[in-house]
Amino acid sequence: MNSHYFVIFNAIACCLIYSQQAYAKTAWDSPLHRQCLFTNQTTKFRLLRQQNDFDKRVRKVLIDPSNFSSRKSFDIQGNPLIKRPNLIVLHETVYGIQSVITTFKTYHPNDFDQGSYHVAIDENGNLFEFLPDHLRAFGAGNSSFNTESVQTSKNIPPSVNNFSLHVSLESPIDGEDADEAHSGYSEAQYDSLAILLSRWMKKYSIPFHRITTHKFIDRSGERLDPRSFDWSKLQERLAGIGALCR
C-alpha cells in the first residue's frame, strides 16, 4: 500500500463516512493455498509434538472489562448477527508482551482507547489468552473484510470485531517503531501460531482464505500490522499439520 493510496482512501472516508457501499478496496487475495501433500517429516513431527502439550503453554490473563464485550446479537438497525467467529485477524504488538498486558489490564473509559486480542504469542512461542473465543475482542475498530462489517454502537464505526478472532505476535525489539518493516518473528512464534490457527479453523470451520491481516481490514489507513510477516512459514506449518487439506 503506497502513500498515494492512503490519500485517496482518506478522501473517500471523509466524505462518505461509514458507507459500506462506498468502501472500494480489492478483495482479500489470500497468500495461503490449499496443500495436501507434505513431505518435511522434521517439521511435521515437531508440530505434532507441540500440539500434544499446547494447552500447557497457554497462560490465561484476566483483562479489564472496559477492553472487551459480549458478541452482539443485533446491529444498530436491529438486524440479527451471527455470533460464531468466521474470520481470523493477525496483528503484531509493536511493543513487548508486558506492555500489552498492562494496557489490556487498564480501565479505559474512552471508547477509542479500548483494545484487546483473544491471544498474543511472545517471542518464545508462549501463548497469552486474554479472552475466550465467545467474547468480542476490540482488535480492529473501523474495519471491514471485503464488504463485511457490522455496526453495533451508534458512536463507534462498523468493524469486523463481532465475528472475528484476533491473534497478535510480539514484535521484535527493532519493531518498536513506526517503520514499515522489521526483522520478523521467531520460528517458535510461527509454530504456535499455526497450531492455534489450525484449532480455530477446525472448531469454527473457518477456511484458510479467511485468515487476514489488520492492515487489510483497516479503514483508517493507519494500520500496517503484522509487518514483515512471512506467509510461506505459515503455509509450511499449516500444511504440516494438515490444516490446508480439509
Ligand SMILES: [Zn+2]
Ligand atoms: Zn493490529
